Amino acid sequence: MSKKIHFAFFGTPQFSANILSTLEKNGFSPDLVIAAPDKPVGRKHTITPPATKVWAQNRQIPVLQPKTLKDDAFKIELKKYTPKGGWDVFIVAAYAKLIPRDVFDIPKAKTLNVHPSLLPKLRGPSPIQSAILTENETGVTIMQIDEELDHGPTVAIKKVNINDWPIKLSKLEEILAEEGGKLLSSVLPDWVSGKIQAQPQDHSRATFTSKLTTADGLLNLKDNPADNIRKIMALSERSGAFFYTEHPKGSGKKIRVNVKDARLENGELLITSVVPEGRKEMSWDDFKRGFLP
Structure with missing residues (x-):
């Protein structure tokens, strides 16, 4: 039986929860989920937990919801949940905040991000919507986080074939979350054991998305x-x-x-x-x- 990989997962929306479900199907379960705080939703402003929090609580997995990752209070809380042998890796998917270096460097195998585009194309906050708006193809990238946005070296990239392009955002999110979870599952053991290395992106080919209004x-x-x-x-x-x-x-x-x-x-x-x-x-x-x- 392979050794359990101890990881914390940073992510908030349903896209992130779908990635967690795919990881779970492939035998990977987080020790801790870190999500954005609950927020008011709808006309009645009902305080609503994020999808990843619901996913974790249904499995009795602890959840942290810090307002910021930059202060000592978060690191103190994080330390309380550190496994006996330390963190193997952190995983990020649609957390919507930059992870500071003194956090992403904590695990032995650092921190990986599931990014829903073919990096270096479509860096930034709206890669899925921007692909529908401007591209004729898309995919998922597993990358190692650095201090710049979607800038770090890549571990794996997969183009995803979509019939009847363009398709609705919700459907594309489902597809890319599943494919991203599968791709991460396929490389995670070798990444943690040091058998594969990340490759630098070609920054000259980078394109950038913005927050849509x-x-x-x-x-x-x-x-x-x-x-x-x-x-x-x-x-x-x-x-x-x-x-x-x-x-x-x-x-x-x-x-x-x-x-x-x-x-x-x-x-x-x-x-x-x-x-x-x-x-x-x-x-x-x-x-x-x-x-x-």
Whole structure:
């Protein structure tokens, strides 16, 4: 029987929890999960735990939720959970904060990150959405963390073949989380035992993503249909893909219309469902009858 790998996992959203589930299927379970603090969600601002916290608590795995990793208080807490033989490795996936050197250097095999792009392409905070918006392929990279964002040497890279590109963000997140978990599982034992070495990225080929805002989702329905479908697939489930139209009562006021679903057919954008401002979701045909001249 192989020796248990002792690791702490840094990650917060469902993407991270899905990676944990894939690691678990392959025989790897964290000793500790470090997640962002609970936060208010929805119109009622209900305080909600992150997906990784729920995942860990369902398995009686301890969880830390520090506001910052930069003070001594976090390191004191972390030390309380250190296994008898020390940490073998730390793993990071969508933690959303830079890990300081005095933390990522703690384990014997340092710290690995599961990054959902083909590094050095699409470094930064929105690699999955940016791939849908701008690329025709994507994948996952296992990399060793350094002090710069998504800059460290790579341990493994895998291109992931996607049918019917572009696809919706939630589906692509599921695929890349599973593939990232599988890829990490395949290299983790050899990485911890020192049998494989990380390779420097070609920084001259690096591209960078930015944090997407609500304004990025504005659609002009006269634009290239291929560009609009990319926006809808990348943004409709989060900040929203939307356009404005005249109020049906002729008041001159414009209303926002969120596009929920659409497809390309013979090169044309076919919107199938929308949510007009102040209304429930409806089909495009119903919307046209009630809102468009």
